Amino acid sequence: MKTKTKTKMKATTNYANFTDCIKYALFLLLVTMSVSISAADKGDIEGIKHAVRVLKGIDTNMTVETAVATLRTAAERDTVPYAMNSLGLVYMAGIGVEKDTTLAVAWLERAADNGFLEANHNLGMLYKDAPCGHGQDFAKAFGYYKRGADAGSVMCMYDAGYMLYKGLGCQQDYAKAAEMFQSGADKDHSPCLYMLGLCYRNGYGTEQDDERAMFFLKRAAALGYSAAIEEVRRPQAENWMHEVFLACDTCGSIPQRMPDIQSDINDMTMLSGSYQGFIVMYDWSGRYILGEKPVTLSMVNDGKNMSGTLTLAADTVPFRASVMADGRVCFTDGGVELNERYTVGRKVPYRMDTAALDVWQDRIAGRLALYSLKHNEPERPMYIELVRGNAVAGNETDENARYTRVTATPNPFAIQFDVTFELQESCGAKLKLYDVFGKLAYNCDFGKLKAGKHTETIIPNVIDGTYVLNVTAGSRVLRTIIVKKGGAQ
DSSP states (O other): OOOSSOTHHHHTSTTOSHHHHHHHHHHHHHHHHTSOOOGGGHHHHHHHHHHHHHHTTSOOSSOHHHHHHHHHHHHHTTSOHHHHHHHHHHHHHTSSSOOOHHHHHHHHHHHHHTTOTHHHHHHHHHHHTOTTSOOOOHHHHHHHHHHHHHHTOHHHHHHHHHHHHHTSSSOOOHHHHHHHHHHHHTTTOHHHHHHHHHHHHHTSSSOOOHHHHHHHHHHHHHTTOHHHHHHHHOSSOTTTHHHHHHHOTTOTTSOSSOOOOOOEESOGGGOOEEEEEEEEEEOTTSOSEEEEEEEEEEEEESSSEEEEEEEETTEEEEEEEEEOTTSOEEEEEOEEEEEOTTSTTSEEEEEEEEEEEEEETTEEEEEEEEEETTTTEEOOOEEEEEEEHHHHHOOTTOHHHHTTOEEEESSSBSSOEEEEEEESSSEEEEEEEEOTTSOEEEEEEEEEEOSEEEEEEEOOOOOSEEEEEEEEETTEEEEEEEEEOSSOO
């Protein structure tokens, strides 16, 4: 079956091997066992449920082959949609039969057409996560979820809302997502209650409303939904840093929303070198800044291929990439781990996927696309801006680059450091430090300074870690990276 995504995506799915595929299908069998059966089906249902328990390994008084035959007999009579759904899952994973995704889709669609609404959820999952090596196709997944939601499946209301929330296989639309979540919340579906609470807390597709947000989040938490329990404990909404960045006069070069970047690499042979700068993560719509991290990049290239190392916050990873005919950079090797707000207690691994870069002389601006190996989907939009090392250091042949110069010594520092910068004219100057999560950690105001070179001693009360140091020099923003290591807190 034709897929709309790159072949390499199959290799990175969480369910790429046969054993995990069986576990996944058995999980779906367990979920759908509790779905109510119509009165017309009750003559067969006990035998079908027994067959499903055998396939799950719960009962052992029947062979797997006999259990599959029981499902097939009931399904072919066109009287038990639940049996059709179960048979589709059996073919999905190859439990007691040869694995056949074509037959899996056919039986699941037949179940959905005969009123088993959760079959739409299973079809959507087949294409959304590609659990058994099936081609990942977000558009098809959304189509099945939407069909199930329109027919009244509360599971599919959540599924379709999730896809709309992130823009997977459809146009990203918070308002429509909130409508889907509201439909599920009306049925007391805890994941929908949770997501609707996030919409109200962040102001995504709704008016921002803390009281309503907490109502839905606490209801989901009361139902035992762990993500809602964690969200209630968090003091700030996901996008709370947006207003901070807008009001930050040392963050003037950070776009207020995700820019539309067109690939324009004017000369690949000039890309080799060392760069430093920052990366900004936005929400799924690209309208809200979620945070900023420092970035350094060192790379070499031979015209069409490049390799090097990327340091994102404190993590350094090697990478390899090729430049496509349309100018996109496609990474063939490389991954990073990032803290994820909605994954408590550990980092999430991401594959470096693609980048659209606008390159001019010593500067790079672009859009970096990461792919989550935990969720089997793209990460939020990310903007990257870099300056070549010699431009940062102050290339005296470039009048503009000269005034992007800012240094901090010693680096790393234990208790204090000296920041040195140049002003083109008499103006006010301020300094701020941001941690790797984009949170303001320290700030000070130097007042009005004369044109020329200045050195100021900074004694910030911050914990060990990597920081983005921003100095406002009139209308210019000077930026470098500094590390606190050791010393009193």
